[in-house]
Amino acid sequence: MQTGKAIQHAARLIREGKLVAFPTETVYGLGANAFNPDAVANIFRLKERPSFDPLIVHVANLEQAASLSKHSDDRIRLLAEKFWPGPLTIVVEKNERVPDIVTSGLNTVGIRMPDHPLALRLISEAQTPIAAPSANKFGRISPTRAEHVANQLPDVPYIIDGGPTTVGIESSVIRLHDDGFVMLRPGAVSSEEIKKVIPESHIRIEKEDEFHSPGQIKSHYSPQKSMFLGISDFNDSDLSNGGLIAWGTPEYASKFKKVEYLSKTRNSEEAAINLFNALHTMEAADVEFIIADTVPEEGIGIAIMDRLKKAAYRHRNNAS
Ligand code: AMP
Ligand code: MG
Secondary structure: OOHHHHHHHHHHHHHOOOOEEEOOOOOOEEEEEOOOHHHHHHHHHHHOOOOOOOOEEEOOOHHHHHOOEOOOOHHHHHHHHHHOOOOEEEEEEEOOOOOHHHHOOOOEEEEEOOOOHHHHHHHHHHOOOEEOOEOOOOOOOOOOOHHHHHHHOOOOOOEOOOOOOOOOOOOEEEEEEOOEEEEEEOOOOOHHHHHHHOOOOEEOOOOOOOOOOHHHOOOOOOOOOEEEEOOHHHOOOOOOOEEEEEEOOOHHHHHOOEEEEEEOOOOHHHHHHHHHHHHHHHHHOOOOEEEEOOOOOOOOHHHHHHHHHHHHHHHHOOOO
16 A cells, blocks of 8 residues: 555544554554553553553643643753654653553653654554563564564554664653653663753662562563573583574684574664564574573663563573
8 A cells, every 4th residue: 555545544544443563663563642541551451461560651742742741841942852752752641631551540641752764654644652672472573564463463453664674672661750861771872861851850779679660570572482692601512503692793603593683783873673583583584492682781782782681581581
């Protein structure tokens, strides 16, 4: 379908309370009219997402952002000027128009303006903010291509195909407090960059045992086979039935049955773009287990390692 027609069709579905999968620069989202609780309930049903995991609401302009939040906060405008459209979700107090199902009963709502022309056109034509989590089954690998969505969610009524996503990793999520902010989920935008925009801010340190945000669930993004992080425990093992997700071009790659390269030149941005597709490819490949190289934890590498640790978590901890 021609792009303009596809957007019109998708926007009509959103207005009718149906679900649409659409590309953003981070990952593909599964969207519904954020003000329609029945439509939003279908997101949870289709994803098999637990109701305690709140959704990010996507907007196309600052007026739509203001239509969700309880107070006007100049920091939203400052952050928006610098980072929107882009991969930063800002969690603020919600107003009563936002249905509880969107926020899992929290009195806060996560808001983001995605940096993707098709997403922005869809939200504008639908004339409503769109609640959208990643378009995958809960806990599974996030989708960075339309075919990833179609494979995991064959029942989604409509998918806008925008090709591979250009950031490749979910947005950074911050919660604004009166005196500062907390980074709830690392992404392409770092705490240091945010502090430059709201310099009076304190970055709060979170207590380990506090459940701040469902994005902090330890097991997530998991392939349906054993996955391990780092080669060092496997130096003397037979790796010929394994898959390697490689950082750079390590010489031990030749010991594996299959190799997916995150970035041959060790470029973190390129690695972020390739990460989820590498996991999808390995999940479908004829390999018995997956080993992923670690990447340097700086810049977007922090977010890459966050996702890799969660993908490997259940195997490290022998959970099912
Ligand atoms: P997803 O859309 O699947 O990438 O997941 C959205 C994530 O954003 C959630 O799992 C939370 O970690 C975070 N999030 C969304 N809304 C809120 C909120 N109101 N408070 C805290 N975290 C939130
Ligand atoms: Mg997700």
